[in-house]
Amino acid sequence: MLSFASLDTVIRNSYYKYLHPKEALINNGILNRGILTVASKLKNLTDSGKSTSNIQFINYVYPYGASLNVTKPGIGILSTGSVCYPLNRPTIAFYTDKATNGKLIVIGSSQMFTDTYIEKEDNSLIKDIILEYLLEPIFPIDQIDAEDPEISDYHTVPDITLLSEEPLSCLQEIEDAPSDYTKLFSKELYEIDNTLLAKVILAYKEFHMEKEPLKLIKPQFEAPLPNLEPAVFPPNFRFHPKPDLELYDLDQAFSSIPARLTQVVNKCTDDDLDYYIKECAMVLGLQGSEKMSSKEILNKIFNKIVLYKKVNIDKD
Structure with missing residues (x-):
């Protein structure tokens, strides 16, 4: 109740x-x-x-x-x-x-x-x-x-939640069955009649062949489905695509600072001095270098070098 x-x-x-x-x-x-x-x-x-x-x-x-x-x-x-x-x-x-x-x-x-x-x-x-x-x-x-x-x-x-943790299986899609199920039965595939018997008898005379008793023919059974073979590619399921990953420059992410400076040197000429200085400042991680001019970047770097020299006199 x-x-x-x-x-x-x-x-x-x-x-x-x-x-x-x-x-x-x-x-x-x-x-x-x-x-x-x-x-x-x-x-x-x-x-x-x-x-x-x-x-x-x-x-x-x-x-x-x-x-x-x-x-x-x-x-x-x-x-x-x-x-x-x-x-x-x-x-x-x-x-x-x-x-x-x-x-x-x-x-x-x-x-x-x-x-x-x-x-x-x-x-x-x-x-x-x-x-x-x-x-x-x-x-x-x-x-x-x-x-x-x-x-x-x-x-x-x-x-x-439970279904998402289960392994996915490969399913075979089939066509939808018709509303009239009697159309699924074909009665003409293995039909046996004597309509062609007269023509077969006349064919012996036309081809000059002798009539002999029928011999046993070894049957060849047709398999309803082909033999299973391992798939060489994964099945395509109708799922939402995976989220696109952000693209990374691997050379920039994993290369050392000297290697990245070398790359900048190799792709610059004497006419690219301003671009070379700004790119080197970005490689060195100089804060605010995007808004500085080349002279300001060199001035700031030289100041850092001078301060470093003052602190490390004994080490030199």
């Missing part, structure tokens, strides 16, 4: 008020309008006789819960609505045994009425509705909603 949906989690598709997606805030999840009558009665009792309007909707937090599969005579009371996923799936269901008048309530979330969430939204009101259903002998269930609830079909998806 009532069962949990396997491998299922109710989440909210868009952020509103609660940070975690599994803390699903459901606004339009009424499956049976009978609970609105009970909710209005309970609301009037708590307001000490004050005039209040009838409750038209119930908002509740459904934290870390799963959806339910409800079959008759079970009755779905609340659902996930149209904002949470999966859409329009039962979250709370009632069942009454007509023989013993026993009652059963199934809720897909074990944290809905904990201290953290019972005071959030209308969770406390839903708790009072459940107690009203258990204590009162007659509960106003809407029979029209009970017979035809607005529940969407449950769609299962494969375990994508």
Whole structure:
């Protein structure tokens, strides 16, 4: 009658008020309008006789819960609505045994009425509705909603994480079968008749051949499929292409500084002095060399050499 949906989690598709997606805030999840009558009665009792309007909707937090599969005579009371996923799936269901008048309530979330969430939204009101259903002998269930609830079909998806770890196999694609399956049978491939027998007998005379009894012909069986041979190239699967890798200059990434300076010298002439100085500054890792002129680069390098000489006089 009532069962949990396997491998299922109710989440909210868009952020509103609660940070975690599994803390699903459901606004339009009424499956049976009978609970609105009970909710209005309970609301009037708590307001000490004050005039209040009838409750038209119930908002509740459904934290870390799963959806339910409800079959008759079970009755779905609340659902996930149209904002949470999966859409329009039962979250709370009632069942009454007509023989013993026993009652059963199934809720897909074990944290809905904990201290953290019972005071959030209308969770406390839903708790009072459940107690009203258990204590009162007659509960106003809407029979029209009970017979035809607005529940969407449950769609299962494969375990994508598990499938991604499995080895891929090479599959052979075939043509789609025709709608008329009788076209798949060919009755003319091995047809046997005597229509050509007369022509065969006359052929003996035309070719001057003697008639002899038929001899046993060694049969040659045709294989339905060719022999398997190892593939020399990997199969092409219909997957998204791998991301393009950024291109690197291996000489620039792994060559030493003297080797890179030598490469710059080899490709420059006397007319490329300005370009040569700037390229050497970039190879040496001189900061800000892109915005400097050749004179400024030489000045900065000579200053560094002079400072180095001053500090390392004893070593010289």
